[in-house]
Amino acid sequence: MSSLYLITGFLGAGKTTFLKNMVRCFPGRKLALIVNEFGREGVDGALLSKLGVAMTEIDNGSIFCSCRLDQFESALAGTLAQGPDVILVEASGLADPTSVRKVLDQPARFPGLVYAGAICLVDAGQFHKVFATTRVCALQLAVSDLVLINKTDLAAPEAVARVRAEVLAQRPGCQVHETTFGQLEASWLSALSAPPARTSAAVPHVKDITLQKFTLVLDEILSAAALESLLSLFAGDTYRIKGFAPLAEGLFLVDCVGPQIQLTPWPGMAPNPGRLSVLFGNGQNARRSVQAAIDRRSGLHIE
Structure with a gap:
């Protein structure tokens, strides 16, 4: 069996730094990474290449968009064939991940895959700006099972409290923690239960034209x-x-x-x-x- 964790969060929230920390939470286990970037330059792959973990990069589009979905499914099938214990998927900061369960719920194509949940990072200082101006920010929160309010050292306590309140308004009952430098505790992962996302089937999965x-x-x-x-x-x-x-x-x-x-x-x-x-x-x-x-x-x- 392979457990898959989805890492989301808007641009600059600290996903890549977080991923480096998350890898350390699985000592002695075989890991694999699938890294997705919206741009063509493949920067995150270079930043993660020294982790010593098998990695697949998908650039120039979101893995949940029709333009890259086939490529993601092929990469996931190839990764599963290597028999990892844990698969970490870092989605593009511009990704709309609301179709994640539909994509992963294909036992014939992805045998032995267990979806462990989605972890969303938000930037304590930039959250209100991006939430007000980008559609995907709310959609990333909608499928989240754990939200980490990152970079709290760069925001006033009252600002962090407002971010927490807004996150919980969007995702009531979700596990929310505050952190800096993308740090996490293993106990936060063990508490993940991956409840069904609160998204409507009527929400269209289209490119964010903003x-x-x-x-x-x-x-x-x-x-x-x-x-x-x-x-x-x-x-x-x-x-x-x-x-x-x-x-x-x-x-x-x-x-x-x-x-x-x-x-x-x-x-x-x-x-x-x-x-x-x-x-x-x-x-x-x-x-x-x-x-x-x-x-x-x-x-x-x-x-």
């Missing part, structure tokens, strides 16, 4: 300070900017959540260096802000 993306291509080698200055011109108009950048000081992981910009030195190789995925929503001036930055400085362009 979400848009483009790729920002760096055409020249900048310094870390210059790139940070450049990103500060438009990061606040986006949900997420993520990718690897070859800079004068070396290769860096670029990870921005709204206006929060983080550049981290990256040892070794990385996929698609110099290509940053930019995710934003309707009403955000991301393209306009990026174009204004390009007009001020050559050496980058939008794809």
